């Protein structure tokens with residue numbers, strides 16, 4: 678059966694003490710068959726190396742929350758793709774709605790970053806999704822096409838191979854109101870069909886994740902759907918017990 682990916686996005690949370698607590702508990706309680714699915718931990722950049730030391734020999738992968746458009750030079754405060762690669766990062770989140778909204782990242786910036794990530798062999802986790810008002814106006818599919826078609830036009834039709842798309846409806850992020858799994862299944866099917874039209878080979882290596890108020894209580898209903906290839910988890914991934922429950926659910930599916 679195709680592997681699913683369980684991805685922890687810690688956002689601007691955690692510290693040295695909480696990371697040590699997380700991995701002490703993780704080590705004691707993690708299932709042995711961690712490689713049955715793909716587990717990725719995405720801490721704040723300042724803790725990447727620390728987290729790498731805990732996970733590198735355990736079939737868990739390291740991810741980054743963002744990266745700069747430049748590879749090196751006079752760009753005070755930025756972190757480059759080469760630096761991420763250098764400390765063991767394999768995945769990078771690009772186009773998260775929090776960066777689109779709070780840092781004005783548009784489709785052009787996101788496309789340039791995807792190009793760079795691919796050049797350095799990082800797997801991009803590309804976030805897309807509609808806001809509350811767009812959902813109310815039934816514009817979800819239109820928004821998704823707009824976001825995906827820009828990337829297609831910029832990078833060519835093979836761009837979604839070996840890539841993760843995270844469908845994260847903005848209204849579901851951090852609100853405790855996750856989307857209905859049946860609704861998410863339909864949207865994921867729509868995303869896959871849309872990409873399939875341009876690249877029939879993408880489906881072998883493309884994964885489509887769901888993110889938005891996922892927790893140990895609702896995870897299973899998403900994981901049971903055929904086109905939901907995994908979960909991108911914010912808040913609940915900070916709690917090691919909750920995160921392990923979700924991994925176990927995915928492993929015993």
Ligand code: 13P
Nearest residue numbers: 686850851889890911912
């Ligand atoms: P929450 O799980 O906290 O809603 O966050 C989802 C998210 O934005 C993951 O990238």
